[in-house]
Amino acid sequence: MPPSGVVGFPPREENVSMKLFCGSNPNGFSRVRFPLVLAAATAALAALASTAALAAPPGHGAGSSKERLDPRVAKEARESKHGADEVRVIAYGDDAADALRRAGARHVKQLGLIAGASGLVRVDAMDAVLEDAGVSYVASNAPVRLNDSGTSTVAALQSLYPGVDGATAAWPHGIDGEGVGIALIDSGAADLPDFAGRLTHVNVDPTLPGDGDTYGHGTFVAGIVGGRSVDGRYVGVAPGARLIALDVQRDDAIYTSDIVTALGWVVANHDQYGIRVVNLSLSESTPSSYRTSALDAAVEAVWRAGVVVVVSAGNLGAGQVDFAPANDPFVITVGSSDLNLTPSAADDVQASWSSRGTTVDGFAKPDILAPGRGIVSAIPAGTTLDMMAPAENHVEPGYVRMNGTSASAPQVAGAVALLLERRSGLTPNKVKWLLKQTARSVTDAAPALDIVGALTFSDTVGTANDGLVASSGLPDGSTAAAGLDSAAAQNAASWQRAAARYENDGAWDKAAYAWGKAGELWGPMLRNAAIANHNAAADWMRDGRWGRAAEFERRAATSWSGLGSPEGAGIAWELVADAYLHRSDFGAAAAAFEAAAQAWASAGGSDRGSASWKRAADAWKRQPDLGRAAAAQANVAATWNVAATWNAAATWNAAATWNAAATWNAAATWTIAATWNAAATWTVAATWTAAATWNAATTWTAATTWTAATTWNAAATWNASATWNGSDIWG
Numbered sequence: 001m002p003p004s005g006v007v008g009f010p011p012r013e014e015n016v017s018m019k020l021f022c023g024s025n026p027n028g029f030s031r032v033r034f035p036l037v038l039a040a041a042t043a044a045l046a047a048l049a050s051t052a053a054l055a056a057p058p059g060h061g062a063g064s065s066k067e068r069l070d071p072r073v074a075k076e077a078r079e080s081k082h083g084a085d086e087v088r089v090i091a092y093g094d095d096a097a098d099a100l101r102r103a104g105a106r107h108v109k110q111l112g113l114i115a116g117a118s119g120l121v122r123v124d125a126m127d128a129v130l131e132d133a134g135v136s137y138v139a140s141n142a143p144v145r146l147n148d149s150g151t152s153t154v155a156a157l158q159s160l161y162p163g164v165d166g167a168t169a170a171w172p173h174g175i176d177g178e179g180v181g182i183a184l185i186d187s188g189a190a191d192l193p194d195f196a197g198r199l200t201h202v203n204v205d206p207t208l209p210g211d212g213d214t215y216g217h218g219t220f221v222a223g224i225v226g227g228r229s230v231d232g233r234y235v236g237v238a239p240g241a242r243l244i245a246l247d248v249q250r251d252d253a254i255y256t257s258d259i260v261t262a263l264g265w266v267v268a269n270h271d272q273y274g275i276r277v278v279n280l281s282l283s284e285s286t287p288s289s290y291r292t293s294a295l296d297a298a299v300e301a302v303w304r305a306g307v308v309v310v311v312s313a314g315n316l317g318a319g320q321v322d323f324a325p326a327n328d329p330f331v332i333t334v335g336s337s338d339l340n341l342t343p344s345a346a347d348d349v350q351a352s353w354s355s356r357g358t359t360v361d362g363f364a365k366p367d368i369l370a371p372g373r374g375i376v377s378a379i380p381a382g383t384t385l386d387m388m389a390p391a392e393n394h395v396e397p398g399y400v401r402m403n404g405t406s407a408s409a410p411q412v413a414g415a416v417a418l419l420l421e422r423r424s425g426l427t428p429n430k431v432k433w434l435l436k437q438t439a440r441s442v443t444d445a446a447p448a449l450d451i452v453g454a455l456t457f458s459d460t461v462g463t464a465n466d467g468l469v470a471s472s473g474l475p476d477g478s479t480a481a482a483g484l485d486s487a488a489a490q491n492a493a494s495w496q497r498a499a500a501r502y503e504n505d506g507a508w509d510k511a512a513y514a515w516g517k518a519g520e521l522w523g524p525m526l527r528n529a530a531i532a533n534h535n536a537a538a539d540w541m542r543d544g545r546w547g548r549a550a551e552f553e554r555r556a557a558t559s560w561s562g563l564g565s566p567e568g569a570g571i572a573w574e575l576v577a578d579a580y581l582h583r584s585d586f587g588a589a590a591a592a593f594e595a596a597a598q599a600w601a602s603a604g605g606s607d608r609g610s611a612s613w614k615r616a617a618d619a620w621k622r623q624p625d626l627g628r629a630a631a632a633q634a635n636v637a638a639t640w641n642v643a644a645t646w647n648a649a650a651t652w653n654a655a656a657t658w659n660a661a662a663t664w665n666a667a668a669t670w671t672i673a674a675t676w677n678a679a680a681t682w683t684v685a686a687t688w689t690a691a692a693t694w695n696a697a698t699t700w701t702a703a704t705t706w707t708a709a710t711t712w713n714a715a716a717t718w719n720a721s722a723t724w725n726g727s728d729i730w731g
Helices: 032-057 071-079 096-102 123-131 145-156 163-165 169-173 218-226 256-273 294-304 384-388 407-423 428-440 451-456 492-505 508-522 526-542 546-562 566-582 584-603 606-622 626-634
Strands: 006-008 021-023 085-090 107-109 118-124 137-140 181-186 199-201 242-247 275-280 283-284 310-313 332-338 368-371 375-377 393-395 399-402 481-484
Touching: 021 218, 021 275, 032 451, 071 085, 071 163, 085 096, 085 123, 096 107, 096 118, 096 123, 118 123, 145 256, 145 526, 163 169, 163 368, 163 407, 169 407, 169 451, 181 218, 181 407, 218 242, 218 375, 218 407, 242 256, 256 275, 256 294, 256 481, 283 310, 294 310, 310 407, 310 428, 332 407, 332 428, 368 407, 375 407, 384 399, 384 508, 399 606, 407 428, 428 451, 451 492, 492 526, 492 584, 508 526, 526 546, 526 566, 546 566, 546 584, 566 584, 566 606, 584 606, 584 626, 606 626
Parallel strands: 181 242, 181 275, 199 242, 275 310, 310 332, 332 368
Antiparallel strands: 006 021, 085 118, 085 137, 107 118, 283 481, 375 399, 393 399
């Protein structure tokens, strides 16, 4: 029996000897008492380990060389990158010191008290030590290393969630996900020290960029699953797990077909890579029934292959649960809890923005909650999310604080890795049953993750998903758009912040993309959409991408027309035409000039309209399409003598209009009074101050602006409940 107040784990299924576990009870672990309990248990374990070492060092010949090697030493050796790397060991045996020297060990020191010796042994010489007759056992040179690591890590941790989830209670006992592979289907992951030796990149589609992680979301998720900062301040739930990053982020979007391809790769390769868990912190942008969803059919195929699938619920609040794959009844759907910034369970609630409810197929979602507010994780410098984050959310270099179910799902994925390290024979259905059965209750919400409860559960494990009907799915070629479930990622103001930072760095393509995303997300706020799309066009021009410039300026023209501003539309169409001229696409340029002329006619600007007709005629001649050139010329007013007034070299010289230093300078885009005086609205002072336009309280609350039904389908994917309320979006 374990000592009073100390709970024992059930044995590993592979019959590895057990260590003691700390806690108050298996089903109601108290986080408030945890530091005291952990300290007591650590001291007890250290004493037991020391007593055992002194009283009965392992005898030579007790088993194979593998059985005579401390698993901690084996782990350190496996994680080394080179055979020349050295491991600190203690070798037991009558001739241990000489045995270490024969193997080329350095800094050999006799330890007479325990009939052993210590030294630094090269990884590629470890077999020689184990096979030496003078050695009976090789241990780590820190007999309580895991406890020390766990204790110091707990003390150093800057995040609440590992302790809240119960991961910190498992680490000191060697339960950190080692040997379990977790596939992250996301935007990739950067090679940071947090993942040293445990991160594998997989490119499943040669048409995808495969550039690590320029977006940042996948790295953020990876850090929560299994990161470990060098100083131990930021540690994920399963810091010993292997991470397999599958990048599905394209420049313009993420598509269901890319995710399905990645899931297919997992099914084909999970045995080779040891993948037992898949994390999907993303969801489609349109609702569906799970029975007819290609993505749901794909995640179910992974589930049937024996791999646990963990997905984020989404960030849309009540009644928004019909987005694949979170709507699938087989997988583990994770919502967010709000810890109210305390380690106590008593005040935990479901986060207001966490998606929840009953699907159209009649299934309650989410299945389980994990902390989702104020989660800090790794972020590569210069990535999109890094640029989007407010300064106050950069808690220190390389780490950012953010909210969302994207941050909750990887905690459960990490918890599954811990559970499977301990009980490797569990099927996905048993894992789901066990996590839900041992979860702690949250008022009026799904239950919350309890790793301690799951690891200490000793009764018969049941089976989830009995009687469910599998999805029939759709063709794998479906191109429904999906989006990463980050509470900030579909936030227009965040994209604009990123755009401004990219402009400061001269990264015009990234700035243009960010402006374009902002324009897309402004939806019915047409003035803001027009400005953002124009800025996107300007930056595409700076990058020499005239086709893209034309595309986004066209969007700006459409927004101005929707606002009832023909003057703004006229200017925008003229710039569309000029972009096409730079591509020598004379037909498209002519059509755009005609659209400009029509807009000027609506504005009562016959002079400007006649000029646009004239330019349209000239472009048609260069196409050549003389018939349409003649028709355009007929619209030119007689008062506009081409030679006298509309000499192209004087007024419409492309170098004057598109010159970055004059009109399109990113630092002063909207100050050109001569060109953009159609709007005092286009001046920086009127439109672009944070106090005027970007004030969260007055401009865009979810209730007035970002309803999924009226604004954009992808709103169902991203949290916009209170866009610039730091406590709700960025933590």
